[in-house]
Amino acid sequence: MTAYLDHAATTPLVDEAYEAVTRALREIGNPSSLHGPGRRARRVVEESRETVASVLGARPSEVVFTGGGTESDNLAVKGLFWAARAADPARDRVIASRVEHHAVLDAVTWLHDAEGARVTWIEVDGLGRVHPDALAAALAADGGPATAALVTVMWANNEVGTVNDVAALAELAHAHGIPFHTDAVQAVGQLDVDFAASGADALTVSAHKVGGPVGVGALLLGRDADVTPLLHGGGQERDVRSGTVDVAGIAGFAAALEVVRRDGAARAVQLMALRDELVERVLAAVPDAVLNGDPSPSGRLPGNAHLSFPGCEGDALLMLLDAQGVACSTGSACTAGVAKPSHVLLAMGQDIARARGSLRFSLGHTTQPADIDELVAVLPGAVERARLAGAVRPSR
Amino acid sequence: MRVARPRPQKVLAALSGGVDSAVAAARAVDAGHDVTCVHLALTHGIDGSGCCTPDDARDAARVADVLGVPYYVWDLADTFAASVIDDFVASYASGQTPNPCVRCNERIKFAAVLDRARALGFDGLVTGHHARVADGVLRRSVDRAKDQSYVLGTLRRDQLAGAVFPVGTSTKQAVRAEARERGLLVSEKPDSFDVCFTGQDTAGFLRAALGPQPGPIVDREGAVVGAHDGAYAFTVGQRRGVPLGGGTREPRYVLSIEPASRTVVVGSREELAVTSLTGTASTYEGPSRSCDVQLRAHADPIAADVTVRGDELAIALHEPAFGIAPGQAVVLYDGDVVLGGAWISSTNVGA
Numbered sequence: 001m002t003a004y005l006d007h008a009a010t011t012p013l014v015d016e017a018y019e020a021v022t023r024a025l026r027e028i029g030n031p032s033s034l035h036g037p038g039r040r041a042r043r044v045v046e047e048s049r050e051t052v053a054s055v056l057g058a059r060p061s062e063v064v065f066t067g068g069g070t071e072s073d074n075l076a077v078k079g080l081f082w083a084a085r086a087a088d089p090a091r092d093r094v095i096a097s098r099v100e101h102h103a104v105l106d107a108v109t110w111l112h113d114a115e116g117a118r119v120t121w122i123e124v125d126g127l128g129r130v131h132p133d134a135l136a137a138a139l140a141a142d143g144g145p146a147t148a149a150l151v152t153v154m155w156a157n158n159e160v161g162t163v164n165d166v167a168a169l170a171e172l173a174h175a176h177g178i179p180f181h182t183d184a185v186q187a188v189g190q191l192d193v194d195f196a197a198s199g200a201d202a203l204t205v206s207a208h209k210v211g212g213p214v215g216v217g218a219l220l221l222g223r224d225a226d227v228t229p230l231l232h233g234g235g236q237e238r239d240v241r242s243g244t245v246d247v248a249g250i251a252g253f254a255a256a257l258e259v260v261r262r263d264g265a266a267r268a269v270q271l272m273a274l275r276d277e278l279v280e281r282v283l284a285a286v287p288d289a290v291l292n293g294d295p296s297p298s299g300r301l302p303g304n305a306h307l308s309f310p311g312c313e314g315d316a317l318l319m320l321l322d323a324q325g326v327a328c329s330t331g332s333a334c335t336a337g338v339a340k341p342s343h344v345l346l347a348m349g350q351d352i353a354r355a356r357g358s359l360r361f362s363l364g365h366t367t368q369p370a371d372i373d374e375l376v377a378v379l380p381g382a383v384e385r386a387r388l389a390g391a392v393r394p395s396r
Numbered sequence: 397m398r399v400a401r402p403r404p405q406k407v408l409a410a411l412s413g414g415v416d417s418a419v420a421a422a423r424a425v426d427a428g429h430d431v432t433c434v435h436l437a438l439t440h441g442i443d444g445s446g447c448c449t450p451d452d453a454r455d456a457a458r459v460a461d462v463l464g465v466p467y468y469v470w471d472l473a474d475t476f477a478a479s480v481i482d483d484f485v486a487s488y489a490s491g492q493t494p495n496p497c498v499r500c501n502e503r504i505k506f507a508a509v510l511d512r513a514r515a516l517g518f519d520g521l522v523t524g525h526h527a528r529v530a531d532g533v534l535r536r537s538v539d540r541a542k543d544q545s546y547v548l549g550t551l552r553r554d555q556l557a558g559a560v561f562p563v564g565t566s567t568k569q570a571v572r573a574e575a576r577e578r579g580l581l582v583s584e585k586p587d588s589f590d591v592c593f594t595g596q597d598t599a600g601f602l603r604a605a606l607g608p609q610p611g612p613i614v615d616r617e618g619a620v621v622g623a624h625d626g627a628y629a630f631t632v633g634q635r636r637g638v639p640l641g642g643g644t645r646e647p648r649y650v651l652s653i654e655p656a657s658r659t660v661v662v663g664s665r666e667e668l669a670v671t672s673l674t675g676t677a678s679t680y681e682g683p684s685r686s687c688d689v690q691l692r693a694h695a696d697p698i699a700a701d702v703t704v705r706g707d708e709l710a711i712a713l714h715e716p717a718f719g720i721a722p723g724q725a726v727v728l729y730d731g732d733v734v735l736g737g738a739w740i741s742s743t744n745v746g747a
Contacts, residue, residue: 319468320517337437338471
């Protein structure tokens with residue numbers, strides 16, 4: 001009935017994760033307790049940690065479980081900044097790309113507003129990509145690399161799906177002794193994410209984007225990375241993150257990543273084929289629609305399609321598609337629900353009208369060709385109606 | 397021969413986050429309509445975050461949840477600023493006393509929103525206004541104290557043809573009781589009376605928008621009796637807060653405001669009496685006639701002779717009205733039925 005094309009927002013739980021979560025929920029025991037039930041809970045957490053580490057190319061000791069992607073991003077951005085500035089007060093500058101997810105963007109803005117951090121934004125190209133020379137320019141700006149506390153650039157963009165060369169960017173930051181963080185929330189599950197090979201000092205991952213439960217994630221944190229905690233208390237996670245760990249959530253996270261290890265490569269191939277079919281058929285049905293982001297399959301997330309529909313308001317299109325059982329996304333909205341023109345598309349040099357008239361269709365492990373049939377069946381009518389509504393101006 | 401329109405089937409319900417619009421939407425669902433709810437974001441937060449009234453938006457979203465219908469937020473802040481707020485400020489700056497709620501209905505809800513809804517395939521717009529409408533004819537609510545037909549009184553017939561007012565057949569008390577029975581959490585929310593974008597301090601809002609504009613306060617003979625910081629802080633008929641020098645023996649009222657010279661003219665209550673006035677941009681389509689007119693929200697109607705001159709109305713009142721300001725609406729009634737409306741452009745007091 002519903003064509004769910006919003007996997008980048010959240011993707012259905014895989015059966016293996018469901019079973020791992022429900023099994024763990026029946027058990028008692030705080031992993032920090034010293035008795036038998038505590039040890040059994042601890043074993044679930046540590047085995048999960050080993051799974052997460054091995055799927056993502058990290059050591060188990062480098063996995064810090066958190067409450068999700070937003071917490072991991074905040075811990076990395078604020079924690080790396082505080083620690084670097086404490087060690088050397090000259091390092092008071094955050095270097096971040098303009099197209100980061102709000103969990104990074106708003107943490108950086110908060111550091112500027114509340115903590116006196118200076119911020120240098122890295123420009124992106126028209127496809128939404130951060131080039132090493134753009135990072136080099138940002139490093140050299142505003143007092144030079146010796147004033148930089150951290151660099152943060154996402155692995156793959158959550159809106160337009162553009163993939164960055166994280167290893168090259170991390171290497172550039174390291175050449176100046178600057179820690180490098182990457183938000184890999186959208187990349188994990190669709191791309192081969194290897195923490196060690198990337199060279200990053202910190203990497204954000206979230207369970208519910210890979211078929212695990214909502215409310216759990218991890219920050220992969222190199223053993224030499226110095227991070228000031230956000231949450232103080234029992235010091236459960238490497239003294240970097242306090243709070244009783246969510247055993248069931250972590251078990252589900254690990255189970256979902258096991259499925260990624262088993263199916264990930266084949267799934268990426270399938271997703272890419274489905275995505276290409278979706279784009280091709282949408283462009284055939286709505287000839288003046290425009291694909292945003294990298295047109296080359298190797299440069300974008302396999303499950304991402306992001307298109308602008310000239311003359312349409314994205315929120316009108318979303319409503320019309322929703323009414324006909326197609327679920328997709330326009331981008332971010334404020335707490336009251338007002339749709340905002342995407343900062344990603346604006347940073348890519350597009351005008352506000354095109355930014356407002358865009359939709360993201362994101363595919364995942366449950367996507368079938370029938371979902372695309374449903375979309376293509378209703379999209380032209382929705383575009384036609386949205387164009388009429390977009391042409392409406394106040395009558396007096 | 398007039399063909400009866402079929403009742404709207406696919407409707408858009410505007411949810412303010414208050415009790416009236418919640419019950420209106422609920423009744424539309426009960427009536428078998430295919431209902432989609434929207435909350436209208438009319439202003440953006442001062443921090444530029446794009447947020448308007450997150451609490452009201454959340455309340456509206458919960459109402460839609462309870463009703464089990466789709467819910468969206470429509471951002472109309474730019475249109476609202478251009479059509480209502482700018483008009484409000486400009487109107488005060490020109491010595492008038494605008495009615496932004498009438499403007500909002502005329503230019504936002506039953507224009508920008510209704511037009512967009514129609515373009516998107518909706519047959520009509522459901523709101524929580526206390527008024528009744530059938531076949532494009534507007535009537536007062538059965539709750540005379542809460543009746544809102546006045547603020548809808550300048551709508552054209554084609555605008556009213558797309559309007560659905562499900563709560564106009566009930567008293568406010570009954571609407572609240574029904575909201576409680578339906579488990580709508582907004583049932584006890586207090587009524588709002590303030591202009592939604594100025595809060596309680598309209599004078600402060602205008603001072604910020606227009607800056608200080610000092611000028612004299614004079615009597616009808618032109619003798620200076622006081623001074624003010626901005627004529628926009630005054631409304632015709634206002635008595636309190638008029639800063640006059642000593643020696644006045646009787647209460648003074650604002651009679652008129654002359655924006656060019658920034659002069660506020662004051663006088664006695666007798667001098668405030670309006671017996672004739674002119675309306676512009678009339679929506680009344682009939683011939684000259686005698687009928688009731690209402691000159692302010694919640695004022696009693698007054699019998700009058702109405703003479704039609706194109707889209708202007710010359711109105712002679714059978715008894716004097718007080719505190720009638722240019723910029724307000726004049727709405728014509730035959731009993732409960734709204735005949736049409738216009739904007740007051742002048743009165744015999746300001747002349």
